[in-house]
Amino acid sequence: MSEFDVLRERLDALKDRTDLKFSSMETALKLAQRGLDARLEGMNEVREQLREQGNKFVNIDVYSERHEGLEKRIRLLETSSAKLMGIGVIAIILIQLGTAYLK
Secondary structure, X not given: OOHHXXXXXXXXXXXXXXXXXXXXXXXXXXXXXXXXXXXXXXXXXXXXXXXXXXXXXXXXHHHHHHHHHHHHHHHHHHHHHHHHHHHHHHHHHHHHHHHHHHO
């Protein structure tokens, strides 16, 4: 076997190892890409769920405005109730005075 043949065999062996390394690297890269794609897809799903969930919450401005309106209505009801109680008490007193006067 000549030096040329030995060199040719070594070059062929080096080429085979290099091809195997590149093939392994390509496979590893594809697997890593699939893993990354799966993680990104999962993150996108979580982001979408958060967006949908966020749309279900009441905006603080809307809540504050409506809450203030309800507080006003409650105060009005409390005032009306107090006035009616006062009128009722006065009516009872007048009835009592009237029946005492008639006796």
